[in-house]
Amino acid sequence: RKEVEQDPGPFNVPEGATVAFNCTYSNSASQSFFWYRQDCRKEPKLLMSVYSSGNEDGRFTAQLNRASQYISLLIRDSKLSDSATYLCVPLPNNDMRFGAGTRLTVKP
Amino acid sequence: DAGITQSPRHKVTETGTPVTLRCHQTENHRYMYWYRQDPGHGLRLIHYSYGVKDTDKGEVSDGYSVSRSKTEDFLLTLESATSSQTSVYFCAISEIGGVPDEQYFGPGTRLTVT
Numbered sequence: 001r002k003e004v005e006q007d008p009g010p011f012n013v014p015e016g017a018t019v020a021f022n023c024t025y026s027n028s029a030s031q032s033f034f035w036y037r038q039d040c041r042k043e044p045k046l047l048m049s050v051y052s053s054g055n056e057d058g059r060f061t062a063q064l065n066r067a068s069q070y071i072s073l074l075i076r077d078s079k080l081s082d083s084a085t086y087l088c089v090p091l092p093n094n095d096m097r098f099g100a101g102t103r104l105t106v107k108p
Numbered sequence: 109d110a111g112i113t114q115s116p117r118h119k120v121t122e123t124g125t126p127v128t129l130r131c132h133q134t135e136n137h138r139y140m141y142w143y144r145q146d147p148g149h150g151l152r153l154i155h156y157s158y159g160v161k162d163t164d165k166g167e168v169s170d171g172y173s174v175s176r177s178k179t180e181d182f183l184l185t186l187e188s189a190t191s192s193q194t195s196v197y198f199c200a201i202s203e204i205g206g207v208p209d210e211q212y213f214g215p216g217t218r219l220t221v222t
Binding site: 042049091094095096100 | 210
């Protein structure tokens with residue numbers, strides 16, 4: 001099992017839809033989890049940090065399932081501007097490994 | 109936005125030439141990282157630094173060296189560039205490091221080795 005795995009997508013959804021994607025991790029010692037958003041040809045930017053069971057910020061909700069070792073990101077009422085690639089990273093893990101990302105495209 | 113700059117932003121170089129990329133921060137953060145990003149691989153750690161003159165290897169360190177003589181600067185050197193080092197290079201910083209912590213990324217350097 002890879003250290004961090006994400007469904008690469010792409011997820012193509014209409015505006016206003018709710019979309020969720022998961023990030024699975026293999027290191028049970030991971031205690032903190034981060035979601036980053038990366039626009040095309042740009043740097044990753046921190047979206048959310050999760051230090052306990054979950055976190056919510058407006059339309060974005062991150063939920064942690066420690067038993068199954070995955071963290072999900074839920075986006076409600078999708079906007080065109082949400083189109084991006086979403087990267088997760090559970091820490092600590094070997095070599096600060098990031099997931100390869102899930103690509104989301106929100107269409108009018 | 110965190111004060112992180114990278115230079116150059118784009119570079120084309122020939123196989124066998126040395127290349128140095130610079131990361132500069134104005135946040136006074138202790139930890140600095142170099143990643144490369146390639147399609148299908150995501151971000152992979154090359155080297156990181158936990159203080160001035162304190163550095164360590166990451167997952168893909170072969171062919172790369174780093175130096176940190178000042179808190180604000182972290183240099184990545186490709187001693188003899190190869191085509192497999194064509195990639196996008198990102199620098200990142202974090203305050204705590206060691207323990208799980210948020211990282212902030214620079215704008216990246218696109219390097220092409222011909």
